[in-house]
Amino acid sequence: MRTVLITGANKGVGFETARQLAQLGNFVFLGSRDIISGQQAADQLKAAGITNVAAIQIDVTDIDAIRKAKTVLDHQIGSLDLLINNAGIAGEQPQHMAECSMEIIRNLFETNYFGAVQTTQVMLPLLKRSSAPAIINVSSEVGSLTMHMAADRRPNWSNFSAYGASKTALNAFTVMLANELRGHNIMVNSVTPGYTATGLNQFKGTKTVAEGARAIVQLAMLTDSAVTGRFFNDSGELPW
Structure with missing residues (x-):
């Protein structure tokens, strides 16, 4: 049985991913900012x-909280087979770069990029x-510069x-970390669930959470x- 930690797993794609991976025989830790929401999930x-x-x-976004979670996992299981950096925010829209407020940009990077980096470290x-x-x-097609x-x-x-x-920054982190960890045989990849109907987009996405979790x-x-x-969706590899 593999052990899995999924951040932001109390709802949406994270929750559905936890469901599917647990049904496949993995032991899944549902990470949540609020332990009550996580326990309810x-x-x-x-x-x-x-x-x-x-x-x-x-x-x-809280290094002390991440360290406490690591201590809990260390005591309970001693090792971790899979980390899924799923926690993310969409921010207020529209976000045209010529005029988007720095507060929105900083908040997005704090969770979507720095959060994933420090959790991984x-x-x-x-x-x-x-x-x-x-x-x-967990990235997005909108993080692909080629697309x-x-x-x-x-x-x-x-x-x-x-x-x-x-998400482009997160993809860059994927590539650089993958190269650094090749000697440790640690797989590091990005994946996009696609435009999935969740609270992240006010449930306007065209995929169900079950379809989004598939990739x-x-x-x-x-x-x-x-x-x-590498960078994947449910149909195969995507360009950076």
């Missing part, structure tokens, strides 16, 4: 007969104790420019350490 799964889950409090010692460790960064430059770029993407920039779960179940430093 874990209890919901347990009520459905999915007992191999537990709630854990972790706020990715703190959890790395636990991952290095695993026989098949992996890190998945932004395409002639058929979606016209409304500029409404999410600051959010997209935070993350597919990547989570890979064990080939050669698959690293």
